Amino acid sequence: MKKQISTSGLGLIGCLFGLPAVVILLLAIGRHWYVPYLLPQRWDWLAIFKFWQQDSTLWPAVKASLSLGLGTVGLTLLIAYPMAIALVKYQTALKGILNVLIYAPLIIPGIALTTSLDLTFIQLHLTGTWLGVVVVQTLFCLPYAIKLLVDNLAIYQVDYEAVAQNLGASRWQSFWQITLPLSRDGLIGAVTMTLIVAMSQYLTTLLIGDGNYLTLAINMFPLIQGGRYQAAACYGVVFMATLLIPLGLFEWVLKRKVRRLAHHEL
Amino acid sequence: MQTKRTFGLLIAPFVVFTSVFFLIAVGKTVSLSFGYDPLLGHHQITWRYYQAIFANKTFIRTLLRTFSVTFLSSLLASLIGLRLAFLIKRSQSWGARFLSRIANVPLVLPHIFMVLVFIWCFDQTGLLVRLIHLLGWHQFQLPVLIGDPYQVGILLTYLWKETPYVLLTLLLVVRQLEDDYFLAAKNLGANRWQRLWYVEWPLVQPAFFNALIIVFSFSFGAYEVPALLGSQKYELLPVMIYDLYQQSDLTLRPLIMSFNVVISVIAIGFAGLLLGLSWWLPGGRRRQRT
Incomplete structure (x- = not known):
C-alpha cells in the first residue's frame, strides 16, 4: 500500500514537471480558454501556421x-x-x-x-x-x-x-x-x-x-x-x-x- | 617536451578567449568602480562609490531581499531534488521512470516560458483556482502571487524550474551508489538516520553542494523572472541594476560597476563558503586526505 502511494506520488510530481509543456501547447492551439473552463472550449489546429502568416x-x-x-x-x-x-x-x-x-x-x-x-x-x-x-x-x-x-x-x-x-x-x-x-x-x-x-x-x-x-x-x-x-x-x-x-x-x-x-x- | 606543447595548444583557445573577453571585462569593471574613467578624464582612484553603496539603505535592503528569496528557493529545490532522486532510485515503478524522463521538460524550457505557465496556472483566475472551484469549493481565493511583496511567485517559479535540474544531476550520482554500503550499515544495526548521515549523505553531498551553488548563483543574478513576476515596490537586485544601467547616464557608470563588484564578491564568497562547508563535512575532501 505504501509503495503504491509513493509510486503515484512520484507520477504526480512528474505531471507537475510536464505541465509547462502541455499548458504552452494548449494555449497556442486552444481558443475560448476563459474562466471557469479548465480546458480550451475550441481548438484551432492551424493556429501556429496562422500566427506564422500574421x-x-x-x-x-x-x-x-x-x-x-x-x-x-x-x-x-x-x-x-x-x-x-x-x-x-x-x-x-x-x-x-x-x-x-x-x-x-x-x-x-x-x-x-x-x-x-x-x-x-x-x-x-x-x-x-x-x-x-x-x-x-x-x-x-x-x-x-x-x-x-x-x-x-x-x-x-x-x-x-x-x-x-x-x-x-x-x-x-x-x-x-x-x-x-x-x-x-x-x-x-x-x-x-x-x-x-x-x-x-x-x-x-x-x-x-x-x-x-x-x-x-x-x-x-x-x-x-x-x-x-x-x-x-x-x-x-x-x-x-x-x-x-x-x-x-x-x-x-x-x-x-x-x-x-x-x-x-x- | 612534446606533451607539454600539445597541452599548451589544447588549452590555448580557452586561455586566449578568457583573457581577451572575460579578464578585460573584470579589469574594466574593477577600475571603473574605483572611479578610474579615462573616457571622462577621471584618473583619480577613489573609494567614494563603495562608501555610497554601503550608506545606501535601499541597496542593502534589496540585497538582503534578493539573497533570502533566491537562497531559499535554491535550498528548497536542492533538498526536494535530492529527496526525489533517492525515491526514484529505490522505486522501480512506472511513476519513478516517468518522473525521471519528464523532469527534462522544465530543463529545456527557458525561464520566461516558466513565467508564462506560472501566471496561467497561479493567477487569481488561473487554472488552479478554476480547478478548485470545479471541485465545489466556490469561495476559494488564491493569495496574489504575481508582483506580491514577499516574492512568493518568484520563489515558486524558480522552485518549479530548478528542482528538475537538481534532480537530474543528483540522479546521475545516486544511481552510481552501491547498495552494499547501505545494506552493510543496516546489517550492523545502524538506524535510519545513522544510515542517512554516515552512509548516504557523505557520498552525495559534494554533488548536492555543487548543484546548490549553481542554482543559487544563477537565480541570484538573473533578470527575467524578477522583472516579470516581481513587485515594483520591492524589486530585486538584477532589476534594480538593469534599470540604473538603462538610464545610459555616464556618470552613473562607476556606481553601477561598484554594485557589480560588491554583488560578485558576495556571490563568489558565498559559493566559497558552501564549498568549504562541503569540504569540511563527512564525505568532503578534508576527510579523504586523512
Whole structure:
C-alpha cells in the first residue's frame, strides 16, 4: 500500500514537471480558454501556421535565434573540446586556476557580468555585431560544455588513444577513430546544453546585440509583459521546434557516423 | 617536451578567449568602480562609490531581499531534488521512470516560458483556482502571487524550474551508489538516520553542494523572472541594476560597476563558503586526505 502511494506520488510530481509543456501547447492551439473552463472550449489546429502568416516578426526571430545559437555552438565546441581533452589527459598544476576561470562565469551574477561585458564591448566595437553576441553567449555556455565533456571523457580509465598510437595509428587517426567516437555522448550533451542556454538568453542578447538581433526569447518578453499569452505560447511552440530539430539532426548524424566507424572496424 | 606543447595548444583557445573577453571585462569593471574613467578624464582612484553603496539603505535592503528569496528557493529545490532522486532510485515503478524522463521538460524550457505557465496556472483566475472551484469549493481565493511583496511567485517559479535540474544531476550520482554500503550499515544495526548521515549523505553531498551553488548563483543574478513576476515596490537586485544601467547616464557608470563588484564578491564568497562547508563535512575532501 505504501509503495503504491509513493509510486503515484512520484507520477504526480512528474505531471507537475510536464505541465509547462502541455499548458504552452494548449494555449497556442486552444481558443475560448476563459474562466471557469479548465480546458480550451475550441481548438484551432492551424493556429501556429496562422500566427506564422500574421506575425511578420516570427520568421526573422527564428533566423536570428538559429544563427546566434549555431554560431555559439560552433565557437563553444572549438574552445571546450580541446580544453576538456587537455583537462582529462594531462595532470597539471594549473588545474586549480583553470577550474576557477572555467566556473567563474557561472558564479558571478549574470546581471553584473552582462552589464560589465556590455561596457567593455562598446569600446571593443563588438556591441551590435553577430560576433559580439556569440562571444558573450559562448562565455556563458563554456562551463556547461566543458563540464559535460570532461565528465564523459573521464569515464574511460584506459588511454585508448595512446594504445592506438602505440599500434601505429597517426595522431589524426587516433583522434578521428578513437577519441571522437568515445566522446559521442559528451558531445551530444554539450551541444544540447549550449544551444538551450544560448537560445534562452534574453538580457545579454538584447544588450550586446543592441536590438539588432531580435531572437525568439527577446520577442516573447514583451508579449508576456503585455498579457498576450496566446501569442507568447505560439512563440513558445516555435521556440521548441527551432531548438529540437537541429538537436535531433545533430544526434542522428553523430550516431550514424559512430555506427559506421564501429562497422568499419569490425 | 612534446606533451607539454600539445597541452599548451589544447588549452590555448580557452586561455586566449578568457583573457581577451572575460579578464578585460573584470579589469574594466574593477577600475571603473574605483572611479578610474579615462573616457571622462577621471584618473583619480577613489573609494567614494563603495562608501555610497554601503550608506545606501535601499541597496542593502534589496540585497538582503534578493539573497533570502533566491537562497531559499535554491535550498528548497536542492533538498526536494535530492529527496526525489533517492525515491526514484529505490522505486522501480512506472511513476519513478516517468518522473525521471519528464523532469527534462522544465530543463529545456527557458525561464520566461516558466513565467508564462506560472501566471496561467497561479493567477487569481488561473487554472488552479478554476480547478478548485470545479471541485465545489466556490469561495476559494488564491493569495496574489504575481508582483506580491514577499516574492512568493518568484520563489515558486524558480522552485518549479530548478528542482528538475537538481534532480537530474543528483540522479546521475545516486544511481552510481552501491547498495552494499547501505545494506552493510543496516546489517550492523545502524538506524535510519545513522544510515542517512554516515552512509548516504557523505557520498552525495559534494554533488548536492555543487548543484546548490549553481542554482543559487544563477537565480541570484538573473533578470527575467524578477522583472516579470516581481513587485515594483520591492524589486530585486538584477532589476534594480538593469534599470540604473538603462538610464545610459555616464556618470552613473562607476556606481553601477561598484554594485557589480560588491554583488560578485558576495556571490563568489558565498559559493566559497558552501564549498568549504562541503569540504569540511563527512564525505568532503578534508576527510579523504586523512
